[in-house]
Amino acid sequence: MxxxxxxxxxxxxxxxxxxxxxxxxxxxxxxxxxxxxxxxxxxxxxxxxxxxxxxxxxxxxxxxxxxxxxxxxxxxxxxxxxxxxxxxxxxxxxxxxxxxxxxxxxxxxxxxxxxxxxxxxxxxxxxxxxxxxxxxxxxxxxxxxxxxxxxxxxxxxxxxxxxxxxxxxxLQPLTGEALGSILERAIADSERGLGSLRLTIEPAARERLIAFGNGDARSLLTTLEFVAGQAPVSRDGTRTIDAELLDTALMAQSLRYDKSGEEHYNLVSAYIKSLRDSDPDGALYWLARMLEGGENPRFIARRMVIFASEDIGNADPQALVIANAVAQAVEFVGLPEAQINLAQGTTYLASRPKDNASYVGLQEARRDARQYGNLGVPLHLRNAVTSLMKDLGYGKGYRYVHDDPAASRDQGHLPDSLKGARYYRPRTPSSDKERG
The missing domain is CATH 3.40.50.300 (P-loop containing nucleotide triphosphate hydrolases)
Incomplete structure (x- = not known):
């Protein structure tokens, strides 16, 4: 070296x-x-x-x-x-x-x-x-x-x-285990770390520090250094970081929302389920909680775009247009004003009829694709782009639907072993539940 x-x-x-x-x-x-x-x-x-x-x-x-x-x-x-x-x-x-x-x-x-x-x-x-x-x-x-x-x-x-x-x-965010190792090293290392402070961290405070680090070693160590400086020195020269000191040093409110930990997933789960259950009031509350906690608005907008297709689908195709418009507004406007766009998109998605038929159909089709392997494309659906392909029967028997409207119903579009499979089963309008 x-x-x-x-x-x-x-x-x-x-x-x-x-x-x-x-x-x-x-x-x-x-x-x-x-x-x-x-x-x-x-x-x-x-x-x-x-x-x-x-x-x-x-x-x-x-x-x-x-x-x-x-x-x-x-x-x-x-x-x-x-x-x-x-x-x-x-x-x-x-x-x-x-x-x-x-x-x-x-x-x-x-x-x-x-x-x-x-x-x-x-x-x-x-x-x-x-x-x-x-x-x-x-x-x-x-x-x-x-x-x-x-x-x-x-x-x-x-x-x-x-x-x-x-x-x-x-590279992935550092795991809690990795951050814990870094934390211990920082406390023990007397040459480059905080070993000379004779620092002790209580278990609850340790876990919260790691959660506050949010997969970021730099953030963890910066936070540790700041909090350690606030820790009082006892008579025997040691210092202790407990949950109370952590709250005082960092202000408890800033710790209530860990953007990659359990609370992050709890809040976004509550938000999505409120949208799915057509409850705009619940969805707005959980949206507010995420925004107050400092959640990245891009993350929320991405979830809205996914939700529009996964849970609303063709019951209201305009939902995907609205969700994408909100995502674009978030990029163009930015916070704090983009909160208004997020609120509009949230209430729209929550209020629309729900149908996950496209998503369910895709999952079932993927299951069959994995189970049955590389089933051949039926010859009549293949393009005969060379004379050899034509001689082999590519495209033979294909009926052009604009000339023969019955073709869309009569000719198959699946491999023989999957003939009759039905993946897309949209809900009827009467089965939709919409909250006004």
Missing amino acids: QAHDSTGDLFAVPRGSTPVGRVPLAERLRPRHFDDLVGQDDVVGPGRPLRQAIEEDRLSSVIFWGPPGCGKTTLAGLVAQYTKSQFVPFSAVTGGIPELREIIKAAEQRRATGRATTLFVDEIHRFNKAQQDAFLPHVERGTVVLIGATTENPSFELIAPLLSRSLVVV
Whole structure:
């Protein structure tokens, strides 16, 4: 392993330059070796291909995609530790194309001397599509090995040519178990953590801290550091964090809604069930609870779009149009005003007739697809695009419904072994229950 020299290093704090206590806890505890890394074992656990590629310094261009605090920057830092190339960190938030040109120019000069460059671009999605084009020729020529980090879906935020030249690695929010391990390490580590405080966390407070971390190690450690600073020192020099101190330090209201924990799922479940039962009052209440708790309005809008097709379907096709319009309004308007759009969409969806026939039919069709395997397409439904296909009977006997209206009823559209199967069974209007 060889040390790297780079400007604007995002990962290491030069020894002796900054008092440890002034460096945020999350930065001090950032893993320096794979043995220190907690979580993401499916991606970089022992023996995994990505880890081997990093340790053997043969990593090609890669995009790390995952939520905040899941380890994207940490993995980039490990690449910096293991690579023999010049590692250059660059933030799309603070830098732009002029700075990138300078980096590329230096990389070209370095390449001429036989040394490679690894370029880490944090929050790469902040570059627009035209700016992302600037990376392409240099990635193609091998001037740089690109490592990008993003919290946004690369399929939507990164250009296709860049994606096709990069491996996309999906990182998940850290589990409660992983956050618990990080918490314990922070408390015990006297060199880089809070060990010198002789800190104890009561079990209930520990669980709530982990829930507050919400899969985000940085958030967990930042919260821990703040709360630890509020803990009174006892006569024997120890400090204790209990639930009461946690409430006082963070204000209890901010802990009532964990955006990825049980309460998150409880509230959204109550919201969806209120919509399904055609109760706009209940749906508005649970919508308000989610908004007051700080839920991402995009999440609510996505659930509305899903609900419109899953639970209303063709009983009112306009529901999907309304739900998509609400989702678009959320993007265009943003909070706080987008709450009005969410409320309108909620009351509309709750008040409409319900029919899940499309969803149920799809599930049944998928079941048969899995059970019966790759059943052949009936010959009369195939297109004879070549003379050989025509000779083999492709399209033979197919009746064009515009010339022969009875064809839609008489000719089959399923494999022989599924003939007569009926997947779509819409409800009759009389069976719909609608609350005015």
